[in-house]
Amino acid sequence: MENFRDNFREEAYELLNSLEASLLELEEQPENEAEISAVFRSMHTVKGSAAMFGFEHISEFAHEIENNLEFLRDGRIRVTDRLVSLTLKARDHIRELLEIDEEIPDDLKAVSKEITTEFTNYVQSLLEPARTTEEAPSAPGGDVSSIGSEEVEAPSQESPSGTAASIDESTGDTQELDHYVTYRVRFKPNAEIFKFGTRPLMLLRELAEFGDCTAVPYTEKIPKLSEIEEENCYTQWDVVLTTTKSVSSVRDVFIFVEDSSEVSINVIDDLSEVEESHKRLGEILADRGVVPRESVDRAAGRQKRIGEMLVEEGVDRHEVQSALQEQQHVDRSRKKVQQEMAGSSIRVSSEKLDNLVDLVGEIVTLQARLSQTTAQLGDSNLNTISENFERLTDELRDSTMSIRMLPIGTTFSKFRRLVRDLSQELGKEVEMVAAGGETELDKTVIERLNDPLVHVIRNAIDHGIERPEVREKAGKPRTGTVTLSAEHAGAEVLIRITDDGAGLEQASILEKARSRGLIRGDEDLSEQEIYQLLFAPGFSTADSVTSVSGRGVGMDVVKKEIDNLGGSVHIESTPGSGTTFRLNIPLTLAIIDGLLVKIGGQHYVFPLSAVGECIELTEEMRGSESGGHIINNRGDVLPYVRLRDVFGIEGAIDGIEQVVVVYSQQGTVGFVVDSVIGDFQTVIKNLGKLYRDLEGISGATILGDGTVALILDLQKLASLATSVSTSYASNTNEMEVSNG
């Protein structure tokens, strides 16, 4: 059961997210009916499944909210900003309630009560002027205690081989099935259903959204004009629906009317196994209990069209017609399912995926060993096999990695809420524009990007975007814009967060940094170096501490997270017209292209994406050294670090040392290694707990011969190098002069 509850949570989070998205959409387009029903549906589903998984309190709460939203869906009230805000509040509350495993504490229950009361009062106040001759609308089925106890009425007990019953049980737990099922829904609305404010056709439309839907109305009860009670409902339906929704989802559509109306739902065709055969008309009628099986058999015995025969026998013509349509529907659905089988998607838990990636990593490693061994043996047959295996491994790796790729757009849309809430809180007018949401990134990378992005966006709204009146004075539009964009750039994804706000003031950053003791008074810093000061722990430029930012936490978190991801942050800013944060993020954390090097008999891996070039460290270059680790690389000053020194490796060096030139946030830095071996498909393994905080090492990988190579954390190592070089800054200047 716990597992089911977790599944429910996952699903509920998704629902709440889409609810949020719809609400934000509604705020901009209050008349958008599709979004209104989406909002309603999300709340409705949360309620239904919460009840099913024993989250009674959530279910009751959602039910109350849904009751109020019903008026919205029926068009009795309109979308207002307040209504959106209240629904968002309710949504956040549900989210909070979901986190709680045990009994809901009383204070949270009180919050629920508060929200529902506020909600109901507000909705009633909206309803007040609209109410005319009608009595106070009582939401049908409003009794909370009835939730979860409803049962599917199954009039035809002799359903074929008992499928209806068995499917019912097995699907009760999930909202979405992994295959198509065809249901027959018999819906006989209460004659007075219009007076409850329920519109039967809306329910049918809702069903139609689930999948392929054939509704067959029974109109024979509609009397003549002189006899009709025009405000009564005389129509009933047989609806045949093919969908992946579970029986409970279908039932939920009728949740408000099932107390007063007759609703029965049966599974008539489970399309998990599609065969060629289809039910004969007579069978359908017999299944439905309309005709005794003997009549069907008798009719079938005479070689005539069975439908006509049965009508002649006095069977209700409408029933036959409805059955005929059902037959056509089922045939059509089966054909469609057969066609779609290949193209359909499935949900897989991310745990399974991670497992798969691990296994592929093992295979990649094993394949490397195979190649190496094959090369040593020199057997041409084995060589062919090994090469083919290598090709397949590459393909397997690529397609496995692609499964883990998700569009970043889902994260972007989450930020719309953040922007909305923040700008309201701060009294600013801010619009968020997202571009490149389809750009794909590894799932784990996306998850870990969330916090840094939140901080950068907060920062942009709090410090970047000015108040509307200030903006107007400066000749800018009142509404500020925060643009989020993502695009591919080689093995990295480039994410930009741009605001059209005030821009950064270098002078005030410097001043603050000095007053915090982050820099000495006399340092001469480049523009980029000044901006990087923002990421120093404890740095904050806002003079006033707001609840949003200015507490000196945040930006250093950004830097840290991005570093951990193996990415980098750059800032560009123009005073008066805005700031851009540029995040370079590696596509994946699992497998990278690496450059294998050797230092003192040990192997190390450089992430290849950061490597610019490899040069030899000649005596001549070394000769220009004047105490510091600086070399002259084709006229450029290149600070370098000897990794032997960093890792404390001693011993003789075989041959000429190599410098691997790396682009880092601190600029170009050289790392001296013994020798460069070549590129290497690196499957990243995490280091154990003991080594997790090791400086300069980000992980490890297993080489073809089974030995371990450490992966270098270039950002850390580069900052080491530059700190060495700044202490020799005076030397640098001299050298530049001598070079010039």
Place this chain on the structure above:
Amino acid sequence: MEQDLQVVSLEGDATVTSVQTLKERLTEALDTSAKVLVNLSHVSGMDLAGVQLLYATKREADSRGVDFHFTGTISDPVRETLEAGGFVQQAPADARELESVLLDFGENE
């Protein structure tokens, strides 16, 4: 006063809130004419109550021997309602065609 032909042009919504008025108009038309045409061109919204009223009118007309037909075009809201309820399986081109595709609308009871 007995008329040969009367065209009842429905305008606005044919929904539960307006069916009462529509019923009165249609009843009057059936009472006074031997042939009634209902123009659906200007119906801006229709719900189940409206659909039922059309059926009821047809049934009343049939029982009295009044010639009853639709005329004009079918607006999108009407078409949508009829499709949602399954009253038509294929969309009719115009109101005249509606009579033949509307489920159980014929006289062959």
